[in-house]
Amino acid sequence: AQKYHKVVEENRNLYNMVQDLKGNIRVYCRIRPLFGSETKGVIDFIGDDDSLVVVDPVKPQKDGRKVFQFNRVFGPTATQDDVFADTRPLIRSVMDGYNVCIFAYGQTGSGKTHTMSGPSIGSTRELGINYLALQDLFQLSAKRKDIMKYDMQVQMVEIYNEQFHNLENLTIIKLEIRSCLGEDNVALPDASMHHVMSTSDVIRLMKFGETNRAVGSTAINNRSSRSHSVLTIHVNGEDVSGGRIHSCLHLVDLAGSERVDKSEVTGEGLKETQYINKSLSSLGDVIMALAQKNSHVPYRNSKLTLLLQSSLGGHAKTLMFAHVSPEGDSFGETISTLKFAQRVSTVELGAASANKESSEVLELKAQIESLRKALANKE
Ligand code: ADP
Numbered sequence: 001a002q003k004y005h006k007v008v009e010e011n012r013n014l015y016n017m018v019q020d021l022k023g024n025i026r027v028y029c030r031i032r033p034l035f036g037s038e039t040k041g042v043i044d045f046i047g048d049d050d051s052l053v054v055v056d057p058v059k060p061q062k063d064g065r066k067v068f069q070f071n072r073v074f075g076p077t078a079t080q081d082d083v084f085a086d087t088r089p090l091i092r093s094v095m096d097g098y099n100v101c102i103f104a105y106g107q108t109g110s111g112k113t114h115t116m117s118g119p120s121i122g123s124t125r126e127l128g129i130n131y132l133a134l135q136d137l138f139q140l141s142a143k144r145k146d147i148m149k150y151d152m153q154v155q156m157v158e159i160y161n162e163q164f165h166n167l168e169n170l171t172i173i174k175l176e177i178r179s180c181l182g183e184d185n186v187a188l189p190d191a192s193m194h195h196v197m198s199t200s201d202v203i204r205l206m207k208f209g210e211t212n213r214a215v216g217s218t219a220i221n222n223r224s225s226r227s228h229s230v231l232t233i234h235v236n237g238e239d240v241s242g243g244r245i246h247s248c249l250h251l252v253d254l255a256g257s258e259r260v261d262k263s264e265v266t267g268e269g270l271k272e273t274q275y276i277n278k279s280l281s282s283l284g285d286v287i288m289a290l291a292q293k294n295s296h297v298p299y300r301n302s303k304l305t306l307l308l309q310s311s312l313g314g315h316a317k318t319l320m321f322a323h324v325s326p327e328g329d330s331f332g333e334t335i336s337t338l339k340f341a342q343r344v345s346t347v348e349l350g351a352a353s354a355n356k357e358s359s360e361v362l363e364l365k366a367q368i369e370s371l372r373k374a375l376a377n378k379e
């Protein structure tokens, strides 16, 4: 068993080295489990470590099968620890002075909050990336205490209808743009800043923010799925020779990406929908422009991209989790999430012919897998 774990660990290190070579933008896909009450087995995910096949419930044969490839795919049985293990190196780079953004994208109910925060308010089981990240940063800081002194501060804000809200008291706050050295620096001076020294400080703070986000949702229907929540960890470090670093880790639980038919919503709902569509597509445009190394990156098109400007692009590292639900009724949303994620992904599918070959190989793998399943059912 020890030998096995060693090999797994070596593979993981190798994987992370390869990821580093691949650049600063990565996309992971996470498929949540199917719940008992849902239409079963209509969508079949036949996942590999970095690919999945989605089967159209209406035409499960040939042209109803679509292959998607990402830096990593986590199936329904993947645990919070599995997900964190492949996120940790990125998070740790914050302590070396890199800015990092992690986004959870997907339709409402696909598992965004599960990945970022965990299952529910008050539960300390299955904590998500927000907690595990801070826990890990504290550990790393303790480990490095003889060479580096770190200070960590946390801010929690929500972007709702293109306005910033302090998650502590749900007041509206202003974004300030400060020009220094020819570069625009964006900050939220009125969002409460908290020094955190331990994991319990963090848990207390985050439960508070989560509760507030939920309170907001009684006023306006389902607000937490109509707003983006941004948890920012500001890291300041000073080494023994007086060298300093300042970096940020942004952990973003995005608004639900579901396409709401505009003809069906009016008033407040329509405004919400327009703002969400605008900010999610702006985010996509920014990441795509960065991935393609375009000279113009349209940060100014939404509040979200404006806030995160200094942490997107340059040497900053970006990770997008594309969340999908396996249930049949979500087929359309699932495809649209995966297409969005594919668009911002830097995973090279290569030339058209190579692409075709790889999807044929994946397709064959998928067929073998479903035959194996059918056989197992017969036995
Ligand atoms: P979202 O934030 O995208 O709207 P949630 O994270 O609230 O979705 O997930 C919807 C429901 O599914 C929640 O009850 C959540 O606990 C559950 N869930 C989501 N992902 C998983 C998972 N990987 N394992 C177990 N339960 C999950």
Ligand code: MG
Residues within 6 Å of the ligand: 112, 113, 114, 224, 225, 253
């Ligand atoms: Mg949520």
